Structure formats: C-alpha cells, structure tokens
Amino acid sequence: MRLKTVILGFGKMGKIRYRALKAHGSFDVVALCDLDPKNLDGYSERQFADWQDCLNTVDCDVVFVCTYNNSIPDIVCRALEKGCHVFAEKPPGKTLEDAQRMQKVAERTPQCILKFGFNHRFHASVIEAKALLDSGILGSLVCARGVYGKAGSRDFPSQWRSDKTLAGGGILLDQGIHMLDLLYYFMGPFTHIQSEVDNLVWKDIRMEDNAFALLKTQDNKVASFHSSATQWQHKFQLELICSQGYISLDGFNTSTQSYGQETLSYVKKDLLEETGKLGNPAKYVYIFENDNSWALEIDEFHQAICRKRDTWNGNATDAVNIMSFIAQIYR
Numbered sequence: 517m518r519l520k521t522v523i524l525g526f527g528k529m530g531k532i533r534y535r536a537l538k539a540h541g542s543f544d545v546v547a548l549c550d551l552d553p554k555n556l557d558g559y560s561e562r563q564f565a566d567w568q569d570c571l572n573t574v575d576c577d578v579v580f581v582c583t584y585n586n587s588i589p590d591i592v593c594r595a596l597e598k599g600c601h602v603f604a605e606k607p608p609g610k611t612l613e614d615a616q617r618m619q620k621v622a623e624r625t626p627q628c629i630l631k632f633g634f635n636h637r638f639h640a641s642v643i644e645a646k647a648l649l650d651s652g653i654l655g656s657l658v659c660a661r662g663v664y665g666k667a668g669s670r671d672f673p674s675q676w677r678s679d680k681t682l683a684g685g686g687i688l689l690d691q692g693i694h695m696l697d698l699l700y701y702f703m704g705p706f707t708h709i710q711s712e713v714d715n716l717v718w719k720d721i722r723m724e725d726n727a728f729a730l731l732k733t734q735d736n737k738v739a740s741f742h743s744s745a746t747q748w749q750h751k752f753q754l755e756l757i758c759s760q761g762y763i764s765l766d767g768f769n770t771s772t773q774s775y776g777q778e779t780l781s782y783v784k785k786d787l788l789e790e791t792g793k794l795g796n797p798a799k800y801v802y803i804f805e806n807d808n809s810w811a812l813e814i815d816e817f818h819q820a821i822c823r824k825r826d827t828w829n830g831n832a833t834d835a836v837n838i839m840s841f842i843a844q845i846y847r
C-alpha cells in the first residue's frame with residue numbers, strides 16, 4: 517500500500533524521518549512544512565510554513581509530526597480528525613493532559629493509527645534483551661537500573677529544548693523519557709514512584725538538569741532511574757537483574773557515537789565458589805555495529821496501517837502511561 521505522506525517540522529528529526537520513509541519505499545512524501553523556509557531548501561516536495569495551511573490544502577494519508585513539543589498535541593488531534601494516520605515524535609506533548617487529549621481523539625478515530633516515536637525500543641541491544649527475557653533462560657526480571665545522560669552543549673541554554681513554553685520540561689522530558697519508556701517496556705506500569713528532580717548546574721535553563729526516581733510495579737519489581745544533563749561523559753546503561761541471571765546494555769549507537777558502542781552482555785547465575793565463578797560467571801557479549809531503529813520503527817508503523825494490527829509500540833496508551841509516570845516524578 518502506498519501512502520501519501522506529509523512531514524511537519526523539518527529539522528533534525530524531520531530529515532531523519534524523511535530519509536527513513538524514502539528508504540522504506542511505501543511512503544510518497546508529498547509535502548514538507550517548517551516555520552523556517554531555509555530548512556526546506558533543496559527539497560522538491562510542496563512546501564509550507566504553516567502546518568494548518570498544509571493540512572487544509574494537501575490530500576494525504578499519513579502525517580509525521582517532528583515539530584517542537586508544544587505543537588505536537590494540536591497537530592496530532594487535527595491530523596487524526598482529518599482521517600490521517602499519525603506518527604508523532606516523543607514526548608507526547610508537554611503534559612499528561614496533552615497525552616490524554618490526544619488519546620481521546622485517537623479513541624474517536626479508531627480507523628487511524630497513532631504512534632509516538634519511542635525509537636529506543638527498536639535498537640538492536642533492546643530487541644535482543646527483550647528476546648532474552650522472553651526466552652525465560654534468565655528466570656524472571658526482578659529489578660533494574662537505568663542511567664541516561666548527556667552533557668548539554670555550549671548553546672544548550674539558548675536551544676528550544678531549554679525554553680519551557682516550547683519544550684515543557686528539561687532533560688527528563690527530552691532524553692530521560694526514552695529510558696523511562698524502556699523500564700516500562702520491560703517491567704510493566706509503575707504504581708509507586710518516589711523522586712528527586714533538581715537543577716544542579718545549568719542554572720540558566722530554569723528546568724531540571726537531573727531527575728532521579730525509584731519506581732515500583734504492582735508485582736513489586738523495582739527500578740532505579742537517573743536522567744542527567746550533567747553527564748559530561750555521555751552514558752547509556754540499562755541493567756536488568758533476573759532471578760537466574762543478569763543483562764547489561766552499555767553504550768548506544770547514535771549519529772555521534774558519543775555514548776560508546778552499543779553492547780549487550782549477559783551472565784547466568786553461577787554460585788559454584790570452588791570453580792571461581794562466584795560473582796564472575798561466564799559472560800556472553802554481543803556488539804552491535806549499526807543503528808537500524810529508524811527503519812524498523814517506520815516499518816512497524818506501516819504494518820500497523822496495512823494489517824490493521826491491534827497493538828504497536830508507542831500507542832496512545834503507552835503515551836498516557838509514560839506521561840503519567842513523568843507527571844508523578846515532577847510532583
């Protein structure tokens with residue numbers, strides 16, 4: 517099935533999605549929209565500066581929303597009401613109420629697929645970890661530790677990400693949301709949350725540059741979580757502790773490779789002190805060279821549209837759940 521597609525917001529993510537859509541082959545990009553016309557230079561598709569004008573004018577099946585966070589809810593609701601399938605970047609709006617508003621419209625338009633870009637679920641190490649957990653060879657997951665941090669940048673305070681009206685929140689809503697989503701993906705919804713949210717170093721941005729949380733599920737699985745914009749050495753680490761073994765995801769393949777090479781290692785519980793294995797069991801290590809997450813994510817969206825699947829990653833329920841954890845962490 518070929519799908520007429522528009523992309524609203526054509527900065528870094530808009531262009532990443534554009535390349536992934538072209539590579540997929542089933543999406544015909546018919547129009548692009550950005551507040552800044554310079555961002556559309558060199559592209560031959562129909563061009564717009566105003567997203568409402570674009571949606572009112574262009575006949576399309578699919579809308580990609582890659583704008584700043586503040587525009588996401590209005591665009592998503594309007595595009596669903598127009599009868600389009602919608603792929604929107606994370607976060608699903610600035611607040612829990614934004615996510616709930618989009619969910620309500622999605623419920624009224626069940627013929628349309630709504631998917632949010634929680635693309636970390638499509639990284640190779642995460643896919644492998646999910647398969648290992650589902651295989652049962654490491655027993656059941658009992659607790660986890662997730663750390664995700666970056667250093668900001670010289671222009672961090674002047675970026676739109678540091679403007680609360682455009683972004684809605686600091687590092688937790690921008691980057692930490694991905695780690696929170698992975699903890700939720702592996703452990704299920706959290707019912708008890710304790711947190712500490714601070715502005716420790718980036719005093720100009722007046723939003724959190726560090727967020728810490730302890731999260732617990734109904735069945736007593738516990739996760740600790742740290743999201744940071746003061747992680748001067750970039751870091752991605754997710755540890756999954758199971759009753760019969762342990763998985764560690766270290767590093768993450770991104771365009772800058774500043775998080776280190778993406779690896780997954782796992783061990784099985786071995787208490788044989790006499791063989792020297794106690795505390796240092798045989799370790800299995802996978803090293804991943806490429807990042808195929810963008811392609812896999814777009815393909816899942818395409819399959820959801822064509823095969824009318826019931827569930828997909830990043831649906832409206834996921835969005836509301838994650839924004840509810842975030843609201844509780846901020847509280």
Ligand SMILES: NC(=O)c1ccc[n+]([C@@H]2O[C@H](COP(=O)([O-])OP(=O)(O)OC[C@H]3O[C@@H](n4cnc5c(N)ncnc54)[C@H](O)[C@@H]3O)[C@@H](O)[C@H]2O)c1
Pocket residue numbers: 524525526527528529530549550551552555565566567582583584585587605606607633634635676690
């Ligand atoms: N999935 C991921 O891993 C991931 C990674 C980075 C960013 N994001 C998300 O993607 C979105 C865009 O981030 P980015 O890094 O591409 O930022 P960016 O600044 O590179 O691009 C955003 C673009 O949207 C345009 N824009 C903003 N509001 C608009 C509006 N109302 N109408 C038309 N154009 C508008 C801006 O002019 C800009 O060119 C954000 O929501 C961000 O949180 C997701």
